[in-house]
Amino acid sequence: MRLALKRVSLTRLVPVLVPIGAVSLALLVGAGMLAALGAPPLEAYKALVVGAFGSTNAFADTLVKATPLLFVGIGICVSYRGGMINIGGEGQLIMGALAATVAALQLPTWPPWAIIITCLGFGFLGGAIWGAIPGLLKAYLSVNEILSTVMLNAIAVQGMNYLLAGPLIDPLQISRGTRIPETARFSIAADLPRLVPTRLHAGSALAVLLALIVWGLLWRTTIGYRIRAVGLNPHAARYAGISVNFYAALALTLSGALAGLGGAVQVLGLHHRMFTDGSAAGFTGSAGFNGIVAALFGGLHPIGTIPASILFGALLVGANKLQRTVQVPSALAIALNGLVVLFVVGSQFWSRRLAQTMPEEAAGETASPVLQPSRPTQEGL
Amino acid sequence: MISELFAPTVLIGILASGIRLATPYLYATIGETLGQLSGVLNLGLEGIMLMGAYAAFFVVFQGGNLVLALLMAIVVGAVLGLLMAFVSVTLKAEQGISGIGLYLFGLGMSDLLFQTTIGSVKTVEGFQNIGFPAFLVQLPVLGPVLFRQNILTYVAFLLVPIAWFVINRTTLGQKIIAVGQAPEAADSLGISVAGIRYLTVTVGGILSGVAGASLSIALLNVFQQNMTSGLGFIAVALVYFGAWRPLGVMLGSLLFSLVNALQLWVQALGIPIPSDVAVMMPYVLTILALALATQRSANKPAALTKPFARGE
Numbered sequence: 171m172r173l174a175l176k177r178v179s180l181t182r183l184v185p186v187l188v189p190i191g192a193v194s195l196a197l198l199v200g201a202g203m204l205a206a207l208g209a210p211p212l213e214a215y216k217a218l219v220v221g222a223f224g225s226t227n228a229f230a231d232t233l234v235k236a237t238p239l240l241f242v243g244i245g246i247c248v249s250y251r252g253g254m255i256n257i258g259g260e261g262q263l264i265m266g267a268l269a270a271t272v273a274a275l276q277l278p279t280w281p282p283w284a285i286i287i288t289c290l291g292f293g294f295l296g297g298a299i300w301g302a303i304p305g306l307l308k309a310y311l312s313v314n315e316i317l318s319t320v321m322l323n324a325i326a327v328q329g330m331n332y333l334l335a336g337p338l339i340d341p342l343q344i345s346r347g348t349r350i351p352e353t354a355r356f357s358i359a360a361d362l363p364r365l366v367p368t369r370l371h372a373g374s375a376l377a378v379l380l381a382l383i384v385w386g387l388l389w390r391t392t393i394g395y396r397i398r399a400v401g402l403n404p405h406a407a408r409y410a411g412i413s414v415n416f417y418a419a420l421a422l423t424l425s426g427a428l429a430g431l432g433g434a435v436q437v438l439g440l441h442h443r444m445f446t447d448g449s450a451a452g453f454t455g456s457a458g459f460n461g462i463v464a465a466l467f468g469g470l471h472p473i474g475t476i477p478a479s480i481l482f483g484a485l486l487v488g489a490n491k492l493q494r495t496v497q498v499p500s501a502l503a504i505a506l507n508g509l510v511v512l513f514v515v516g517s518q519f520w521s522r523r524l525a526q527t528m529p530e531e532a533a534g535e536t537a538s539p540v541l542q543p544s545r546p547t548q549e550g551l
Numbered sequence: 552m553i554s555e556l557f558a559p560t561v562l563i564g565i566l567a568s569g570i571r572l573a574t575p576y577l578y579a580t581i582g583e584t585l586g587q588l589s590g591v592l593n594l595g596l597e598g599i600m601l602m603g604a605y606a607a608f609f610v611v612f613q614g615g616n617l618v619l620a621l622l623m624a625i626v627v628g629a630v631l632g633l634l635m636a637f638v639s640v641t642l643k644a645e646q647g648i649s650g651i652g653l654y655l656f657g658l659g660m661s662d663l664l665f666q667t668t669i670g671s672v673k674t675v676e677g678f679q680n681i682g683f684p685a686f687l688v689q690l691p692v693l694g695p696v697l698f699r700q701n702i703l704t705y706v707a708f709l710l711v712p713i714a715w716f717v718i719n720r721t722t723l724g725q726k727i728i729a730v731g732q733a734p735e736a737a738d739s740l741g742i743s744v745a746g747i748r749y750l751t752v753t754v755g756g757i758l759s760g761v762a763g764a765s766l767s768i769a770l771l772n773v774f775q776q777n778m779t780s781g782l783g784f785i786a787v788a789l790v791y792f793g794a795w796r797p798l799g800v801m802l803g804s805l806l807f808s809l810v811n812a813l814q815l816w817v818q819a820l821g822i823p824i825p826s827d828v829a830v831m832m833p834y835v836l837t838i839l840a841l842a843l844a845t846q847r848s849a850n851k852p853a854a855l856t857k858p859f860a861r862g863e
Contacts, residue, residue: 203663207663207667255645255647255648257594257647257651307838307841307842311842313838313841313842314791314841316592316594316647317784317787317788317791317837317841318838318841320781320784320787320788321784321785321788321834321835321837321838321841322834322838324781324784324831324834325831325834325835328827328828328830328831328834329827329831331827332825332827332828332831335825335827336825449777449780451777456655459651459654459655462648462651463652466648498663499662499663499666499667501659501660501662501663501666501776502659502663503659504655504658504659504662505655505656505658505659505660505662505663506659507655507656507659508598508651508652508653508654508655508656508657508658508659508660509652509656510652511648511649511651511652511655511656512634512638512644512649512652512653512656514652515638515642515644515645515648515649515652516637516638516642516644516649517642518642518644518645519641519642519643519644
């Protein structure tokens with residue numbers, strides 16, 4: 171009896187323990203890399219943790235960095251639950267930010283709340299369009315969404331570069347002749363409320379709120395039920411009279427919209443202008459990719475994605491500080507991130523295996539963090 | 552100004568650079584074709600290319616010779632290909648995501664190594680054009696287009712018939728297709744599904760490493776952070792576009808590299824098309840091509856992205 175109880179609780183822990191083990195393993199490899207670079211690993215990791223959580227400002231920076239990851243991550247939860255693999259977070263962030271930027275530059279005289287809501291709405295729409303294109307292409311022309319979202323990332327970057335170097339450029343950059351590709355600072359009225367003196371802004375709270383809403387949407391509404399049904403088994407869903415094409419496209423559209431909102435929040439809450447260094451990462455900081463990692467790590471569950479985003483936000487902020495304290499290029503963080511992704515997706519093999527060998531539990535919403543959208547199964551329907 | 556684009560010398564220039572620029576695409580797409588035919592989507596090509604580009608550049612930068620540099624890129628490509636195979640085949644991970652992991656790893660790692668070992672952008676002496684007899688080099692049109700290229704470009708084009716032969720005329724090729732179309736059936740006939748997939752993904756990794764090297768020690772002769780800038784992702788798309796046939800994949804690579812070459816010449820001639828819009832065109836083209844191509848993808852591997860586990 172006691173043994174059985176113990177096993178059940180272990181089954182519950184598997185979805186959490188295995189990814190943590192995977193991350194630890196990735197960090198261990200990272201320690202090897204640090205040692206090879208001549209930086210003492212323990213000291214470096216200590217600097218990383220202190221850099222991410224050591225002070226109010228550091229912790230606020232971590233949360234600020236986690237915010238776009240959370241927006242992208244909860245979007246990823248929606249699309250992956252609907253069986254759509256969205257690699258287009260980068261492009262969707264950029265399009266959302268661009269749309270919000272256009273709105274913010276055009277509406278200088280309204281009351282702040284109206285400006286902010288309009289700008290956020292534009293961001294939502296910009297991202298939604300960038301999600302709907304691959305969604306519709308997949309649903310109606312069976313264009314692989316992995317490829318189309320990757321292409322749309324590149325198109326968004328070029329669109330951003332074009333707009334910021336020309337139509338949207340700060341007039342000052344032209345009169346001064348510097349021509350740095352960035353917009354003018356938005357009117358103060360468009361600034362999201364901020365927790366002075368830190369850089370923490372209301373966008374972070376909005377992200378958490380949206381995570382709750384998306385959780386409700388996915389598990390407490392018919393739309394969410396249908397999205398998940400389509401993701402779990404499109405054939406069964408079709409048989410049940412659900413329009414598979416529509417809900418698959420909707421999942422990717424919503425996913426893009428949430429990422430787009432994240433982009434809008436970045437410009438309204440943090441930068442107060444839009445800028446580019448020519449690459450996607452220059453603006454997004456690779457949040458479009460890291461958000462996928464956070465969602466995966468959070469078990470493809472919007473609530474689980476919250477702590478996961480904070481963890482990866484901390485990794486990024488800490489790695490930046492690392493650069494200053496132990497002179498290790500912050501590119502290490504990107505490499506480490508990649509390792510974490512590889513180890514976490516790889517570790518799901520063990521999650522599945524352990525889940526199989528242990529007594530089955532009801533397949534509720536907390537179950538199935540194992541990602542297999544391309545391989546529909548019967549469970550849970 | 553547009554009319555300048557149609558001057559014979561410019562057209563020949565576009566053709567010549569188009570063929571040269573097809574080199575990295577060809578290596579990457581031929582390798583990816585083999586992997587995808589066996590059922591594995593390696594989305595991490597870009598990461599492998601960056602690491603291959605760095606490895607080869609580093610060897611030459613340290614004074615090593617070009618063959619050694621190429622070997623280094625091959626080794627790095629093989630190791631990363633094996634890693635991808637392990638994660639995708641043995642651990643049965645979702646391939647769209649493990650590929651992103653591999654990409655991020657290659658992106659960060661190559662940058663990290665570049666910053667710690669080289670530091671700033673430097674150039675090296677890469678592969679030179681092959682010294683064909685003067686009468687060939689001087690030929691009008693054909694000379695610049697066909698006889699003023701480096702060895703890696705010729706090998707890249709040579710890979711196309713080789714890949715065609717291996718896929719269509721050897722037992723190995725038929726096994727690869729069987730594993731990608733019907734892994735259960737292949738398994739029941741005693742073909743090792745995992746073995747074939749390990750082989751194709753590793754060969755794909757090697758070719759991606761060479762693709763990267765072709766950029767850093769033959770075409771551009773520099774290494775820069777994120778120097779592939781999306782080329783690896785496009786290569787993955789081109790495999791779909793070419794419908795998993797070496798010839799189709801070659802045509803896709805050429806189309807893409809010619810558009811790229813055209814775009815470079817448009818900029819060089821100062822034709823007033825915003826360069827950002829010009830750079831965007833190949834991507835738009837790819838999406839359109841995918842929308843049209845997927846309609847006729849009869850030989851799309853049925854088991855693509857699906858890990859194989861013996862019926863349990």
